[in-house]
Amino acid sequence: MALISQAHRMENAPLSRIREIIAYAGRLEQSGKRIIHLEIGEPDADTPAHIVESCKKALDEGKVHYGPVTGIPELRAAVADRYNRLYGAGYDADEVMITAGVEQGVFLAMNAYLNPGDEILVPDPGYLCYFTLPNITGATPVSYALEERRDFQIDAENLEKLVTPKTRAILLNSPSNPCGSVLDGQSLRIVAEMARRHNLLVISDEVYADMVYGGKQYCSAASLPELKERLIVLHGFSKYFAMTGWRIGYMLCERSLLDPMMRLNFYNLSCPCTFIQYAALTALAEDDAPSRAMVKEYERRRDYMTQAINSLPGCSCLRPDGAFYIFVNISETGMSGDEFCKIMIDEAGVSMTPGHVFGSMGNDFVRVSYANSMDNLKLAVELMRGVLSARVSA
Ligand SMILES: Cc1ncc(COP(=O)(O)O)c(C=O)c1O
Structure with missing residues (x-):
């Protein structure tokens, strides 16, 4: 002992x-x-050279000091612009916060919004931290099944049965780790309708959003305007830009939703790493x-x-x-x-x-x-x- x-x-x-x-x-x-x-669970490629160079340049230029807790304004603007351009979302730069990866985004969202005794619906199969992080807050993760025979899509009836008066949030992950499946528009509409009826927070982990095959259009939760007031979108640089070790990601949500997570981040991280944010800006701004x-x-x-x-x-x-x-x-x-x-x-x-x-x-x-x-x-x-x-x- x-x-x-x-x-x-x-x-x-x-x-x-x-x-x-x-x-x-x-x-x-x-x-x-x-x-x-x-x-x-990471790309076998190294980070593209122009991103690495931009990080070195930022260091040479002395970008080594504390920055704003929500991230540098240029990067926040570039993230909002990307989501608005790709998915027709309507985010302003001040509705974006830079995080130390999506995993930290999940941590902030759960700790800022789950009380002990609350329940959060999480995908099963799903990424491990969706089960462990609610436990740390004293909340309970309640699994909703993604079945192979349904192409790992969300089933409205099954989901509805899991809702109790304690249900406070639902987590989505598309494309999925571990299934590789991509939620279709119908699955998202089921969630949007249910979230409205039961007043749930929706957390959408979209870290693999740029890795969709066969010319298919990715359906982001941010593309549903009716979700916006209750939606936290999480994304980052780890997968598409092969930057797993850099520890940088971001979240998008309305200002009022962002506020408690911003305060928590202040006490958790102070601010995201400054010179890495300039490299991330290069990743978004230059040819990918x-x-x-x-x-x-x-x-x-x-x-x-x-x-x-x-x-x-x-x-x-x-x-x-x-x-x-x-x-x-x-x-x-x-x-x-x-x-x-x-x-x-x-x-x-x-x-x-x-x-x-x-x-x-x-x-x-x-x-x-x-x-x-x-x-x-x-x-x-x-x-x-x-x-x-x-x-x-x-
Ligand atoms: C579904 C999912 N979300 C989040 C992460 C973590 O992403 P990050 O490196 O941005 O923290 C992973 C990493 O494997 C993942 O598979």
């Missing part, structure tokens, strides 16, 4: 299982084993050709992986429309997600994430990230085929 015990609010906030998997893979690599990493090329390459990998996975014994998947994940149904293999992943990393040297990490709807699934080279993906598929052919009857 530790002499000093942690606060009760930390008891339901375990470290991400994905970090454990990465650590296990690291130990195997240290012992000389080759591992192909399909568990990762490297990011567009990256997305095109991911589409090619998605096409290959979807077809390859569906040819593996016992495995099947939908063709996802966005992000860089495939949620693979492994129920026909007779293995649990943990067993499947353990066998794959030990016998095939392929590291993946068991689906239950993303909620109980993921029990029969594993998440594959195709943010890896085409050569590695092809090799991974053949190594997996070797293991599965010996264990699973076709």
